Amino acid sequence: METNETKNLNRLKELTALYFTTLKPAEDNSQKQIAQIKVLNYFELGCLITDLLKLCILALEHDMHNVEKKRSDSINVGLVLETVLSIFPLDEMEFLGFAGEIVRE
Numbered sequence: 001m002e003t004n005e006t007k008n009l010n011r012l013k014e015l016t017a018l019y020f021t022t023l024k025p026a027e028d029n030s031q032k033q034i035a036q037i038k039v040l041n042y043f044e045l046g047c048l049i050t051d052l053l054k055l056c057i058l059a060l061e062h063d064m065h066n067v068e069k070k071r072s073d074s075i076n077v078g079l080v081l082e083t084v085l086s087i088f089p090l091d092e093m094e095f096l097g098f099a100g101e102i103v104r105e
């Protein structure tokens with residue numbers, strides 16, 4: 001008969017396999033993890049990177065008037081937010097909820 005601790009450990013291992021999906025182990029067997037950002041093509045990747053840089057510049061300068069009003073220089077906040085949302089570890093957060101329930105049992 002399994003002890004409660006063994007059952008909990010096995011359940012946590014199952015949940016980890018199901019929900020820890022945002023980070024993948026690096027192929028070089030190091031302790032590093034990889035989070036992937038999915039983009040349509042190099043152009044979208046370039047737009048994302050430049051928008052992130054522009055957003056950082058604005059945050060550092062605290063002055064919106066220094067950024068040109070041209071459409072090509074505007075920040076695509078939607079793309080930045082979509083990217084952040086795509087790498088947000090929601091599955092892992094769900095796992096933490098389950099782990100909390102197991103601990104409280």
